[in-house]
Amino acid sequence: MTTTRPHWIIIPGAGGVGLTWTAIAEELDATITPIPFADSVTEIAEGIAAKLSEHDGPHYIIGASSGAMVALELARFVRVDGCLFTASGFGIEVSDRLLRWLADDPPGIHTKIAKIGLADDGANRDKLDAVVADYDACGAELHVSQLSAIARYRPDSDVLRPFSFVLWGDHDRSIPFEAHRVLAMECGGALVPLENCGHLVHVDRPDAVVAWARRLEAVTTR
Incomplete structure (x- = not known):
């Protein structure tokens, strides 16, 4: 059975399994696809692509932070009509110090x-x-695996990207504004500033995520 309804995939950021995305997923009738264990972003994207069901409607991805890197790579393997990125850049720097801290998994982390x-x-x-419950459900081992793959990933500027909106929270202390701007530019899209919003855009402003997802549908299906 085929359908022309938009098909949404949500790829949460590293450290989470998507519990904080449930309400947004219900609004968009989206599938939440956490970043699995893998050695590389390409391997992650290939694995997700192999599991996607056939669909004849528009295909959209929400990629949050590290999930945006997976979305960029996934668009090389499957049809993607548009992306909505939150809290991300065109490549993400991950320090060895951060990976060691996460691996140590100290109390209260x-x-x-x-x-x-x-x-x-x-x-x-x-x-x-x-948010803490989502991190707890992911666990230290998977979190380190996710970020290690992201640390090694360098997106290719010569690849044609899907049109994208990039949501930037003005209180984001993890990914700088300039990184968001470059991501929007590389995708031929638009940078969307959000006031009173941190790195976890979907938690601080779930309404904005849904609203800009609907705008992306409207812009790309004219």
């Missing part, structure tokens, strides 16, 4: 990471608890 990612530093306890 997920709360610390969650507070850094939220615009209000975790003052909203419900949001903080939701």
Whole structure:
């Protein structure tokens, strides 16, 4: 059976399995596809591509932070009509120090990471608890595997990219503004600033993510 409805895939950022994306996925009727264990982003993208079902409608990807790198690579293997990126750049630098810290998995690490990612530093306890639960569900081993693959990945500037919106939170302390701008430029798209929003755009402003997803549908199906 075929359909012309938009087909959305959500690729969460490293450290999460997508629990904080559930409400947005329901709004968009999207499939959440966390970054699996793999040695490279290309291997990750090939694995996701092999599992995607056939669909004759428009294909869209939301890629959050590290998930945006997987989305860029996935677009080399499957049809993608547009991407919505949050909190990302055209390539992501990951330090060895960060990987060692994550591998050590000290007590309270997920709360610390969650507070850094939220615009209000975790003052909203419900949001903080939701993010921590997502990190807990992922675990240190998978988190390090995800980021290690991202650290080795360098996107190719010579590849034609899908049109994309890039959402930048003005309180993002993980990925600089300039990195967001370059990503938007490389994808021939538009940079979208969001006020009072941190690195975890989808947690701070889920309404904005859904709204810009719908705008992407409208722009690319005219």
